[in-house]
Amino acid sequence: AQKVTQAQTEISVVEKEDVTLDCVYETRDTTYYLFWYKQPPSGELVFLIRRNSFDEQNEISGRYSWNFQKSTSSFNFTITASQVVDSAVYFCALQAGGFKTIFGAGTRLFVKA
């Protein structure tokens, strides 16, 4: 069975702080994909990153960085120098076993000015 766990329901930080959103996944498949999406208050899903199971390299994109650790089945997301515009719900997702994508419960991030 596949599962995605985002243990942090809500996180509140002050602008310019760094924040890490945790994601732990479960799958028996050796080939799978991991994703992070941002959902602002307007509701649409904004794609942030896709990582396949064979690529454990960490990635940095501007203020965003991702740490993929197969040994701990984690795919954590860090926002450096957070801004108010980063306030949103962030979802980690897993695509495995063919084509279904399942989502974690999401982490609601509040960034205060």
Next chain:
Amino acid sequence: GAVVSQHPSRVICKSGTSVKIECRSLDFQATTMFWYRQFPKQSLMLMATSNEGSKATYEQGVEKDKFLINHASLTLSTLTVTSAHPEDSSFYICSARDGDSNQPQHFGDGTRLSIL
């Protein structure tokens, strides 16, 4: 990049009405489309997988007769909520895949359905 258009973005209607939501892939052919439902402050839950030219595959607990899915072409899938009731009020999001299962899904902007 790949674009998925979902229409309408918002619907408000009376209880007992049937509502149709369209999901179109604008610049690619989508053999597979997915329909998700998201209740307030909850995650996205997969309702069904829609394959062009065949019957949709529904997730456990999703009523096939309540949520009719039609995927008549490679660029269009529709979800019809039949005889909608207030408990069907939710945010419905579609996604489409361009190609095989190794490709990521592209999401529409969602439809907010409110049943009075």
